Amino acid sequence: xxxxxxxxxxxxxxxxxxxKRCSPKVLLAGAALGTVPDLDVVLEYGxxxxxxxxxxxxxxxxxxxxxxxAVLAVFWKRFFAKEWxxxxxxxxxxxxxxxxxxxxxxxxxxxxxxxxLDAPPVAISSIFIIDPLYTVPLLVTVxxxxxxxxxxxxxxxxxxxxxxxxxxxxxxxxxxVKDRVEENVAGTHLEDQPVFIGPTPFNTVLWRVVVLDxxxxxxxxxxxxxxxxxxxxxxxxxxDWSFPSKPELMADFENFxxxxxxxxxxxxxxxxxxxxxxxxxYHPFSFVVAEQGENQVWQxxxxxxxxxxxxxxxxxxALWMRLLGWQSIDAMLCNEHDCFRDELSSN
Numbered sequence: 147x148x149x150x151x152x153x154x155x156x157x158x159x160x161x162x163x164x165x166k167r168c169s170p171k172v173l174l175a176g177a178a179l180g181t182v183p184d185l186d187v188v189l190e191y192g193x194x195x196x197x198x199x200x201x202x203x204x205x206x207x208x209x210x211x212x213x214x215x216a217v218l219a220v221f222w223k224r225f226f227a228k229e230w231x232x233x234x235x236x237x238x239x240x241x242x243x244x245x246x247x248x249x250x251x252x253x254x255x256x257x258x259x260x261x262x263l264d265a266p267p268v269a270i271s272s273i274f275i276i277d278p279l280y281t282v283p284l285l286v287t288v289x290x291x292x293x294x295x296x297x298x299x300x301x302x303x304x305x306x307x308x309x310x311x312x313x314x315x316x317x318x319x320x321x322x323v324k325d326r327v328e329e330n331v332a333g334t335h336l337e338d339q340p341v342f343i344g345p346t347p348f349n350t351v352l353w354r355v356v357v358l359d360x361x362x363x364x365x366x367x368x369x370x371x372x373x374x375x376x377x378x379x380x381x382x383x384x385x386d387w388s389f390p391s392k393p394e395l396m397a398d399f400e401n402f403x404x405x406x407x408x409x410x411x412x413x414x415x416x417x418x419x420x421x422x423x424x425x426x427x428y429h430p431f432s433f434v435v436a437e438q439g440e441n442q443v444w445q446x447x448x449x450x451x452x453x454x455x456x457x458x459x460x461x462x463x464a465l466w467m468r469l470l471g472w473q474s475i476d477a478m479l480c481n482e483h484d485c486f487r488d489e490l491s492s493n
Contacts, residue, residue, distance in 0.1 A: 147280075147281075148276045148281075149181050149184065149282060152249070153180050154284035155284055155309070156179050156180015156246065157284075157291075158305045158309075159286070160173060160242050161237075161299055162299055163238040163357075165234075168299045173288060174402050180245075180246055181246075182243065183202075183206050183247060186201060186205040188280070192362075193491060194449050195433055198402075199298060202257045204261050205260035206247035206250060207259065208264075209262070210261070214239075215240035215243050216239075216240075233256065250299055251268040251274055252273045253269065253274070254271040255271070256402060269294075271320065272313075272346060273313065273316045274345045274346070276347070276348060279349075280312050284305045287301045287302060287308075288305060315348045315350065318367055323343055323355070323368060326368055327341060327343060330376065337467065339358055341356070341357050342357075342404075342422050344422060346465060351370050351469050352468055353367070353464075353473070354425050358384065358405065358406065361384055361386065362381050363382055364381055367470060367477050369470070378473065380477045385411070386409055388416055390395075393446065398420065408421050414439075416436040416438075417433060417435065417437070418432070419431065421434040425481040427478060430454050435447065440481060460480065464480060
């Protein structure tokens, strides 16, 4: 999740665990501690693909955070909070640190909860990385806790209860979408093919679905407010790796994305794109991985992240209308007229 959500979560958890000892200092400390696991973004692993793969790695591992919380609790008890019981400090540090990666695991990106074990990143994909309906209750109750200090812990608990209920709803919602997708592909050649399901930006009502199919993939949108549960699929070319052998970095990239990678030749460059993140051809994790020289021979190059460009102005209202059940809007967030107009403006 975004840093604001993690800070609000950390403050609320710290306030609840602190109980009668909850104070503005505790809330601020919880907010700061709640963002600590994301400090790994400052680490450089050599190239943008490695940076992507290894983000939410060791700093989000339960095997790291549990002992770190114990060390911090002992340190804080000795130098800053001698009047606090050690068990309460340990509970506070543990709860704040551990809830960060657990929340992250509900998003699509992938969180390595069990690093250094050879386990796939956890990506439940039931909530978008920024979702106001999750974050606002935490922010409101934490801010209220700064004002009504005698009720601070109860306010933090109320905020956590509301946000947790919303997180639980996201699991119900993705379960409903999974059932709908299974009904749509049943009896077709897409049955039993790899499927990705994830929420569209800022909500848990409109969902994006990607189904892999040999040399192409099928993308569709489905809203819980749709009158017709039929998904309108759009076929798109998946592309393939242009070399006889695949370097370890690209194998790691495919493993991290669970195979949802599109290879696309654009002029004299070959790009690799994580299809899970982004939508409507706006994919922030796309990388140039090879170039074609003057002799028409492809050569590997150090990966370079591609700027996805701006979001088209029409896509924002189109996203809202599709959420409300306008099924004439396709997976590219346009209807036939809009797409035709955009094509003319680009020529």
